Amino acid sequence: MNRNVFEIHGLECAYDRKGKKEKKVVLQIEKLSIPMGKVTIILGLSGSGKSTFIETLGLMNNTISKGLITYHHEENAIGIGPEIWKRPSELAEIRNRHFSFIFQNDFLMPYYSTGENILTGRLIQGFDEMTPAENDELKMLCLKMGLGFDEIITKKPVELSVGQRQRLSFIRAIIKNFAVIFGDEPAGNLDEVNSALLMDALHESVNRQCQRSAILVSHNIPLSVAKGDCIIVLSRQSGEQYEILPGNVYKRTANGWLNGTNEVLTDDKLEKKIREVVKN
Amino acid sequence: MQKNKSFRSVLVSNEYKALKGKYNSTIVYLFVILFIIFLAFGFAKSTLNYQHKLAGDPFSNWINLNYHAGTRDSLRSLNEQILLAPFRKKFHIKSAYFYNKGMVPVLTRSRGNSVIQYEARTIDPQSGLVKDLLTSGVRAKYFPDSVGNAFDYEPNGVIISRKLLVDAGLDQRSISFIQVSTPAGDLVPVPVLAVVDELPDMSDIVYTNLFYCKTMNTGFYDRENAYYRIFVEDMDTAGILRVLDELYKELEICDPSTVQTTVLKTGNNSVLTWKIEIGLQEINIPPTVRNRKLADLVSLKNHHYGQFYELSKDTACDNSSFFHDYLAIEFIDLEKIKDFSGYLRQKLSLQLNLEVLSDRENYLYTGNIAFGSIILLMALSVITLSIYISGIIRNHLLKIKKNLGNFLAFGIKNSTLIRLYIQVVVKILVTAIIPAFLLALICGELFEKFLLGKLLVLDNGQDYFSLLNSWFAFFLVLILFVALLRTFISVKKILKHTPGDLVYDRDS
Structure with a gap:
């Protein structure tokens, strides 16, 4: 079985430009593997293409102008290229069965109850029944995230704080059945304590099933170094174009962080190095 | 196992709540718009119905020429010409025949049981006019469908207008005769063959030349040569004998052998009807009393009596002693009517009254305007509602497009979202349409009954407000179809963006 959830070859992500035939290339990745069963965090400056990258992987946007992404699940491999966007039902099916998403904004439906909002992901998957164990688990998860289930369940999102809504949106994403969860700054609106709680809950969810993976975008370097299993740093190639170099992909090992050039770094050194790469 | 609501029910119920607005404002506005539209439609449709009725008047293809001493020769000559096919073809004439007008005294219960003279005219039983009369605006028919011509069934019968039916205080479900006054002042039950909305020449009674002729000669009815015809339904032979005993007793006939009686089986297999005819010569009690006795028997349904008439046996009449009143000419269409008018003026020195034609042209014109107006009203309504x-x-969708992007990211299909939003809109429309329709119906009917009905008097049976018709059903379907189509397009237009573009609020 392949131990990588995504394998990328010669990828070029680009957007259409108004009034111009040529697309604007924003990200180039020559070769990259994202490990399965791990929490992978993508770091980089604002506008470096982090969101574009996870949107592309999560079939949220068709930005592939060149190259191929292969998604591995169990014994199957699904090729993700521009062609797949011609089959919208298949795209929806893959997103439904395999992926889950957390965004910086909660995107809770304002006039749905909290309970209905939490269950949206599962309901869309067709799971409109919960076993007592699943119900208890949900209550426990809410408790871990500092939310009293019985207190909030009938409230409307507008009655909750931004942080509470962010955590609810996180719970909504992880109680959905998924193989890969994508997060675009999922802890962006949370304080340090709640961010750490969120990352711990995410790790627990990913570790519960061996083929689950998480791919997050973040600006929080210390949290990423503290809680990530794999860190990918986007570096500027030229102008507004960014790339991922083998030396900027770090994997946590027993001895420290190991990158593609076999350099081993401690947490502090990695943090320092990431800041240097991001600055440039 | 805890059962949760399905995504469909969560989305449909919540989106319905969101879309119906604060204090149900969307539903209320929609209800008001629909109510006004339905009301306008109801009045417009009744106007259209009225115009169609006027324009489609079956008598409008008939021209009547007054037959008197000054025109007698010319009209006889014209009638001879009309017998020739080339002449008929030239002026698009179908047929022509002479007819008469008269008055018939009828007992009217709604006017204090007084006898009122009603206008009557003769009709050629074989003419197309009889068929025209009995194809539209027929309220009731009292002769079997298997009989081709009403007057073949009963030449002594009459066709009456709805106005006379109302005046006579009769019910079209149970009417079998009108009571006509004889010159001697007796009332005779005359069989009614049909009740129609309108009769030609503003008449209330149409009868045969035979009936008219007898009226002109000896009174329409000769009691010395008359008999009762009584119909009895659903009875076996033994029962009929009992009925005869009952009839003899009621009519105070001591010796039945002195009375001419015939009993005939009629009707079809499903309902067996017996026709009993009893001569009147040996009956001594006054006609009014015996008629009332028979009427009482007929009114008792458990006695199986269907109906009864009093008929004269005369089937021939000498009409040589009087003249006709009019020559009626039936046209296939009125295209050549002006040429025909010119022909009459030049060749026969006859003046044709073209008012009928002018009226018909006006009706067609106003009918077309009414039709155009209702179509425009429907189009405007559909466009307004769909917008x-x-x-x-x-x-609403633009406000929540990021959330929709999130739903799409979770893997819901565009088609599913479109379908669910269409269900939401159907729910909103139905919630507004049902009360708007009911209120419009009630208001329209009340308006018609208490205001318009008192201010304006249209023809009998003409509605001022018409909502329960196929046009309205089509209109509703059109509203739903266009509103749902617009919904489909609006939702599809928003969902054509990728989930990423919706979530990150990108334009493309």
């Missing part, structure tokens, strides 16, 4: 609905949906 209103799609505007509401579009604004």
